[in-house]
Amino acid sequence: MARVADSVRRTADFIADRRNNPGDIPDLFLAAEQSLLLGHPLHPTPKSREGLSDTESRLYSPELRGAFPLHWLAVDRSVLAMDSAWTERGRTVPADQLAARLAGPDLPLPDDHAVLPAHPWQIRELRHRPETAALLDAGLLKDLGPHGAPWHPTSSVRTLYRSGAPAMLKLSLALRITNSRRENLRKELHRGVEVHRLLRSGLAEQWQAAHPGFDVIRDPAWLAVTGADGEAVPGLDVMIRHNPFRPGDDATCIAGLVSPRPPAQPTGQDRPLMRSRLAVIITRLAGHTGRPRGAVATEWFLRYLQNVVRPVLWLDSEAGVALEAHQQNTLLLLDPDGWPTGGRYRDNQGYYFRESRRAELDKRLPGIGRQSDTFVSDEVTDERFAYYLGINNVLGLIGALGAERLAEERLLLAAFRRFLLAAASGPDRLRTPLPARLLDSPVLRCKANLLTRLHGLDELVGPVDTQSVYVTISNPLHT
Template identity: 50%
Template sequence: MEGPEGLDWVATREAAEGRGGAHAPSDPLDHPDHLRAADSAATEALLRAYVRETHVDVPGPGGVLHLPLPCSALTLRVPVRHRSVTGWHRFGAVQVVADGQGRGSMPGDVGLVAAALVRESTLGRGVLPHLGGDAVARVLNSAARTGAHLVRRRVEKPGARGATPFLDAEQALLLGHPFHPAPKSREEASDSELDAYSPELRGEFPLHWFAVHPDILVGESADGRTPAELLRPLTAGLGQQPDGMTVVPAHPWQARDILARPAVGALVDAGLLRPLGPAGPHWYPTSSVRTVHRPDADVMLKLSLGMRITNSRRNNLRSEMRLGVRAARLLAAGPAARLRAEHPEFGLLRDFGWVSAGLEGETGLETAVRDNPFKTGGPQGLCVAGIVAERTGPGDGSPPAYRSLLSEAVARTARAHGVSTAEASARWLAAYLDVLAVPLIRLQAWYGIALEPHHQNTLVALDAHGLPRAGWYRDSQGYYVAASHAAAVERLLPGAADGLDLVFDDAFVDERVAYYLGINNLLGLVGAFGALGLADEGDLLRVLRARLERLRAAEPGARGLLDLLLDAPVLRCKGNYLTCVDGLDELVGDVQSQSVYVDLTNPLAEAHR
């Protein structure tokens, strides 16, 4: 029986529920050669990003996508395994045809495909082609890292999990962002370092500590604690510390890197900063790599990390950390209490404090202190990016028992409620909207406070039946206040926006939230259901549209955002591929020009017609 989007519905559903065995459709991600599987995953993500950002029409399943690349005199022929209305297409092995050389073709590995596509996006836009070399290198680095993840995880015993459910989801992103050309690129670190620092390899490491003289110790907290008071619970077990100095943590890779920086070297030479080395218990890297977690700690730490990961060096900026503290104070002035009263199942994880060394600018020792409700015995929020992340087979060519944590959860829902996989998917999406999306939209409607809730920044806890029962947002790097609410916010917290980029035009805020919450999160989730063979995307778009329409009627303050999401023919979308090709660092520069944005057809508006 052929189901929605042309998938072999029974076989795909059985594979998702662990019943497909050898009869499930073959998938390039399951190839026994881990390098071949990694190459397929890298090529597929690259193609997905390219066709989205260059507005290429993808044919239906069973068809062949023809991509002429005149700047290289090549054409790519790409079998379409699944066509997605939200862009989460599945592709087969690429064949490359040299134009004018007859009908012969050759296999297209990720290196050849990346070089040809990037050349098209440089020379084709009037840019010298050698300027795309860095982007190609990042694609290849990402593919190599993916291969390292797969070979390590494939030798784990069946059913192996992370130390806690929270960590297991953080460690699930073996393939990375489905719409990024280099989702796993991590440059400048050795393989042995990445063994310890990579969540995909279940890495863990002790923090590296520096003794800091009081004259150069800086930081703040939302509750008025000093930097030394913030750090005291973390340093209690480190043993003897230099008299009159406070110890601050650093990522071990960062500790080595910053000692070569002249400003840091001057502090060391002056006796104001002293490297002490690694000490204390091990911490686990989460999906962002630089944020670390311990199941027995009261806080998580967002460490500065100058390593280039995907498109950016992950150095913490003091302006961002001040924004986190200001946001925590603003939420405490009323919005957090109202959210708890209306949505007790939803929480905001605050970056409520920060510490560093040095009075003038960033030194690389900037660390943000974050809430950690996910302790042993507490609720276990699961990163949504980890929930939808695709798994590969065990290495013998067969599919995994479940293609993702989402597939596993939906199978539990279907069994518990005695419903079809498609109906269980609809119920899962509806519960997700109630515990996560609705509170976020209401926060913006009530106070003009908007966030960047992409998949990696949002978490949900699941009930015994696999359905979302609680949700959280994390990361204060992206906070906005809509200009129409600026005066009310100022009354809540006098000086809320002083010295910070916090207030923006309403239209700009709506545009960004429409991308982060609308395209990346909600449409991305619909796309994951479709690509995993769990449900028809059109059916889920109708579920999503109906819930957002009810919310629009109930919350007049959300009309700007919801009119955009529901009715705009196109939405602005971050172009990860073009941002990579253009060599932009998404954490550098003003918020309006850090990345390339493109227009996408809005499938929610299309679903209404």
């Protein structure tokens, strides 16, 4: 109950702040990332952040357009762990060099040390941990303090962005955000680099040939600290992510696109109090084309299926890799008019390598999965894929379009059925079992966020099949 109250209070603060400060951000990607004011519509505590004071919230919350300099540590190379598949002009750039570039040339660094960026809030937390305190006392970690230009929190809070920087940083942050404390795990760092190497094995070229508008935002390098005992020191792991976006690129996560937003001024009784950006786009398209809004919304949805959903199905079909493509992990690329033209997937946590395709994947990248713990039984993969892509992403989008009276949900469900039928049995059918599962199953398994919270589960800890509570629901696609 305390977490529910905390989430409600913070959400009210976010809405009030945005009404009082409605100014636009010139960087379109950052503006989209910081537009998700309400969070997951089916989560009991989408904006709770235990341990974050009001003052800290002002600095570290994307909803309040926070910005802050990174806190830097010097790590003795005897305890430094890292890996990199980041290449420039055909040569690999080590992770410590990438971090040094991001820090800039004027950060003083002792000899035989590498720089490691950390979230300022996390530094306070780490000082109280025995493992980190021992490294600081031994001089193997040195606190260099805050330094450099401000970075901006994105919709995931602990993934930071700076306009024009070549990389984003996914930092460890011991705040409980939605269902988990957001500290990177070493296997997730390995997974990000591994997926990058897998795609570079020739898979990306095949994928781009079939779907040139879609790709994965790569996580090709990481830095961390390993103690004298050889064990990972938790709370310091840093993922270095490609930043493929220029300030003018209109790339928006689906969750932010469909989330209602407060208007700049309070509205009258004849206008909705809050509208999503998607509602604004579709209404504008209807006005420009002279077509009914429902017809425009349906065409928009069909283009979304072709440009975003089918490429995700292709990857499962051709490689046996299912993506945890929920609405916050899925970025949509829009043309100047607002039509979907492509997409990007992001999340080094959310990959499922099918156990049945292990031999194929190992042939593409020998040794795959040994350190990343990414192979999952087909049964669990099917359940999670159906939830994340089918229920959370597409049915969530249909629900959003229906809730704002932009289109008739029955028509969109029928359009989704036709799309799935073509993917399952048409001339261009795919080998993924997901379309048939969504069409033929009378019920589906759906993640229960309230029960997951009540059970005290952390979705980043333990086996993937027991990290969350799932319940059975009726399948609205089944006929």
